[in-house]
Amino acid sequence: MKKATATLTTTLGLVLGSLHAQTVPPFLNYQGKVTDSAGVGLGTGTPVNRLVIFRVFDAPTGGNRLWSEQHTVTISNGEFSVLLGNGTNASYNGATEAPTKTTTPLDTVFTSAGILRYVEIVVDNGDGTLNATDAPITPRQQI
Numbered sequence: 001m002k003k004a005t006a007t008l009t010t011t012l013g014l015v016l017g018s019l020h021a022q023t024v025p026p027f028l029n030y031q032g033k034v035t036d037s038a039g040v041g042l043g044t045g046t047p048v049n050r051l052v053i054f055r056v057f058d059a060p061t062g063g064n065r066l067w068s069e070q071h072t073v074t075i076s077n078g079e080f081s082v083l084l085g086n087g088t089n090a091s092y093n094g095a096t097e098a099p100t101k102t103t104t105p106l107d108t109v110f111t112s113a114g115i116l117r118y119v120e121i122v123v124d125n126g127d128g129t130l131n132a133t134d135a136p137i138t139p140r141q142q143i
Contacts, residue, residue, distance in 0.1 A: 025107065026105060026107045027084060027085040027106065028083070029083055030081070030083075030084050030119070031079070031081045031082075032080055033078045033079050034050075034078050034123055035078050041079065043077060048126070050123055050124045050126065051071075051073075052070070052122065053069070053090045054068065054090075054120075055090070055121075056068070056106075056109050056119055056120075056143070057117070057119075058116065058118070059116075059118065060139060065097070065099070066104065066117070068089075069084065069090050069100075070130070084106055087101065092130050093132060094131070118141065118142050120136045120137070122137070
């Protein structure tokens with residue numbers, strides 16, 4: 001009886017553990033480096049706060065925007081770190097981008113059809129708004 005109980009307990013543990021292992025986390029840690037046209041890291045000497053939009057696409061160019069959100073990011077010596085999935089709805093050229101993080105949580109982007117995802121980043125040029133003067137950094141990075 002003890003052997004049967006131990007086997008059942010082990011089997012349940014493996015099944016429940018494998019179900020948990022398949023869960024996609026709702027957040028993604030993303031780190032990067034931003035430089036100016038001369039290759040100097042933004043915030044060198046004195047850290048700067050910039051608005052940044054993160055977008056996820058299904059292709060390296062063109063394609064469908066699957067998700068986007070906005071963060072206020074502290075950049076120091078060009079380096080930053082954010083927790084994607086923890087920002088606010090992205091606003092570009094004064095309009096909220098669709099799909100919003102509210103309607104499309106980040107984890108659903110990675111559980112839907114297709115395996116390749118690419119992140120695109122837009123960094124505010126320092127004027128405090130995200131608009132057409134703030135071009136996306138290219139190329140998109142596969143995640």
